[in-house]
Amino acid sequence: MAISSNGKRPKGAPKGNRNAESHGLVAFRNGVRRRTRRGRSLIDRRSAAGKNAVAVGDALLADLGGEENCSTAELMLIEMIRRGTYYLDEQDKRIFRYIYDANTKTPSPKKNPRYIAQLYSYRAGIANDLARNLLALGLEKKPPKQKTLDEILAEDENETEQSEVK
Secondary structure, three states, X not given: OOOOOOOOOOOOOOOOOOHHHOOHHHHHHHHHHHHHHOOOOOOOOOOHHHHHXXXXXXXXXXXXXXXXXXXXXXXXXXXXXXXXXXXXXXXXXXXXXXXXXHHHOOOOOOOOHHHHHHHHHHHHHHHHHHHHHHHHHOOOOOOOOOOOHHHHHHHHHHHHXXXXXX
């Protein structure tokens, strides 16, 4: 190793090293930014995490009686829950990949508990935000919309008119 002018070894990567821009969380963040700049959704619907997030959002919409029965605030909460689910799944994927790599490669310098703790600290904020959004949306399934008396009577009149025509 080269020794600098002050007599010490340099710390960290050499100047100009761009590895951090193409690996890990930075790469994920950059991918999300590219998608939004191109006018696409934040959620990559091709990945397993994206498909799961969309499925969770669709199930929540179905539980609330569909998009036509939801207020704008509820629709916004559902979108935030979709994004939170997507980010949480992506974060979990990175944590599990790191742990797997650290355990399978025998002489691994990656066995750094501080780094794993840092990854879990990122995850905790996302999970807390997701839990708050779910609580704000409500945990109970809404009952189906009941027909009013006028709607029932109008249906009966239509049925009797159709039966008389036949």
